[in-house]
Amino acid sequence: MIYDVVIAGAGPVGLFLACELRLAGISVLVLEQTEDPRSPLKRLPFGMRGLSAPAIEAFYRRGLLNDITAPLRVKDDAGSSRTSIAGPEMQQPRRQAGHFAGIPFDYDNVDTSKWPYRLPSPATTNMAADMEHIETALAARASTMGVEIRRGLGVVDIDQSDEDVVIRTNGETFRGRWLVGCDGGRSTVRKAGGFEFTGTDPEFTGYSVQVEIGDPGKLGSGRIYTPTGMYFQSRPGTIAMVDFDGGAFHRTQPITLEHVQAVLRRISGTEVTLTALQLATTWTDRAYQAKAYRKGRVLLAGDAAHIHSPLGGQGFNLGLGDAMNLGWKLAATIRGHAPAGLLDSYSSERQPVAVQVLDWSRAQVALMRPSMHSRALEAIIRDLIDTRDGATYFAERVWGVSLRYDLGGSHPLVGRSAPDFELVDGTKLGALLSKGSGLFLDFDAGRPFQALASGWGDRIAYVASDAKDRLGLRAVLVRPDGVVAWAAEAARGHEEAAKAASQWFGEPGKMG
Structure with a gap:
């Protein structure tokens, strides 16, 4: 049997990517080296992961957020039950909103008016869950969706051709049209695929x-x-x-x-x-990144593509962002309706994000060094982070709310995460993205864009409805990953809208 996609690694990134691919009907095999996914190190306190705004939005838009953040009864290695802590961080509001190298910033100092295109949503709340809980929820969803998960089979070597990839494990051989390495910082797929991995060596x-x-x-x-x-x-x-x-x-x-x-x-x-x-x-604090995220039919995501210290907990969120960005693009490529360059945009969009996160990690290390110079710098950062502008800047970076891809377009919302518009019937934008298709949201009762959107069939869902707060917009085109591809403040601009739709969804009328 040949699978559409073989994923190496059944961690959160690999499992979430598998779910994304299954939304498009892609056949997926996940290979995981370890036989037992349970580990004490994935549990509290070591396995706790804070969820950034993009990660919360990704889970929310796919209907996974309740599964991820609901308390879960699990068995420990001794067979006794315990409750995994998850959900709103600490289960109650906290004054501290985050930190940089241990220097905290407070909610009261964060000026959210600096983010005019963010509406209230689950992503405006700090949340955390332990790694075992996250993996359990994602594995259950993947299995329900028809993902085949094989444990105890680690990738040993690979061979790729123009048509497929042969994957040899420690027990069997598999074939996939595509292979994605989500197998961690010491990725076998990255090494076997010949990816160049460069960066800075550890200090501690x-x-x-x-x-x-x-x-x-x-x-x-x-x-x-x-x-x-x-x-x-x-x-x-x-x-x-x-x-x-x-x-x-x-x-x-x-x-x-x-x-x-x-x-x-x-x-x-x-x-x-x-x-x-x-x-x-x-x-x-070793900080390395792959110079390319794709070589032929082999791609990298998560820690396989980039590693850095866990300071601030951004690596987990960075990997989930990779999966959300890659899934729909790879699915469109396999189904045959991807526009030219769509799959390559995965690397061009995600690599700069990783560069910023790695530098953010390095900056924290510089502040932590046991020297008088670092303590002097720490004092200055403490003063800055305690100001309104300073706290807002650090919140933007730590929470991920400043993420914007360079997609061109004339509106400042293009490239950013779509606001969670609430329609007049109470439906939220997040729910409209649950099936993994694009979305054309038309706020005009006259439906001026309906005929245009219909050209892409089920690749773009069309919804016409006013919203309780439309942020001055008349229409918005959203990619499957929740990123705005086009936005307009007037009921015109059909040519620009059609160009954006073709750029991300292929030519109209072409079915895959």
């Missing part, structure tokens, strides 16, 4: 540990910078710390209680005693 080894402390009073709570590094204790025994050793300890030897205690003593400047090591993992 980061540790996330769950320990028992014999004398907990010796450690402070919160984020504490010291002359030798930084440690953060979110609750007793749950500690993250950064040791500026050039990444020397990351994945080079077993993590022992004695080693963790020695590092913690050196960083904290105390003689704290640890009595038990329950969980531990290491990470670094």
Whole structure:
């Protein structure tokens, strides 16, 4: 059997991409190296992921948000039940709205009037969920949609031709018309496909540990910078710390209680005693990116395409954005109605976003270095982030609300996420995108654009209705990923609308 798409990696990016492809009826096989998706490190506190506005919007527009954010009863390795925490962050409003290298900014300082095209939606609320919960919900949705998931089969090597890709695993061989590597920072697909991967090497080894402390009073709570590094204790025994050793300890030897205690003593400047090591993992600030996201019939997404430190938690959201951007473009290519260059726009749109995120990560590392220069810079950033303009700027970057693709177009909304318009009957734009097609939203009762939109059949859904707040618009064309392709403030501009529709949905009348 030959699959339309084979995806390597059953993490959130691979599973979400699989769901996106199935919306278009594409056959999908997902291969995952690990047999058991459960891992203590995916659970609280290590597996907690804050969801950015684009990630929340992606889940919301596909009808997944309730599944992702609803509390879930799961079994731990001992067989006992527990509740996975998910939903609005901390389940209640918080004054702190985010941070940059541990320097917080507050909701009260964020000026949302700077974002005139964002209407109230679930994406205006901070949310978080643990990784195990997210993967469980996405795997359930993928299976329901007909995605074939094979666990215990990691990609070993690949061969591609002009027609397909042969994928060899540790047990079987598969064929797909396309292969997407979503198999993490050490991606086998990236290496086997010959993708160039460049960037900056690590400055530190980061540790996330769950320990028992014999004398907990010796450690402070919160984020504490010291002359030798930084440690953060979110609750007793749950500690993250950064040791500026050039990444020397990351994945080079077993993590022992004695080693963790020695590092913690050196960083904290105390003689704290640890009595038990329950969980531990290491990470670094290595920041690399693939120079191309596509080579022939092989593509990369998520950590396979870009890696950086987990500071700020933006890597998870970056990968979901890759999947949302790629899914409909690859599906249109397979179905045969993609306009020229559509699939290549995946790289041209997503690579600059990753560049910004990697630099954002590097900037935080520079602020964390154990030096007088960094502490001086930290003091200046603290002053700036405490201003209204400063907090608004950092919120734009951390929340992802400033994301805009360079799509051309005369309206400032083009390239941005579509506002969640509420129509007069109460329907929201998010619900109109659930099937993964494009959307032509016409606010004029005279339906001036209906004939134009009908030329693209089911590739573009046409809806004519006024909205409770149309933001001065008369019509808007939205891509399947929720990005505005065209917008107008007058009931004219048919030629520009038709050009935008052809640019993203192919020629009218061509069925796929």
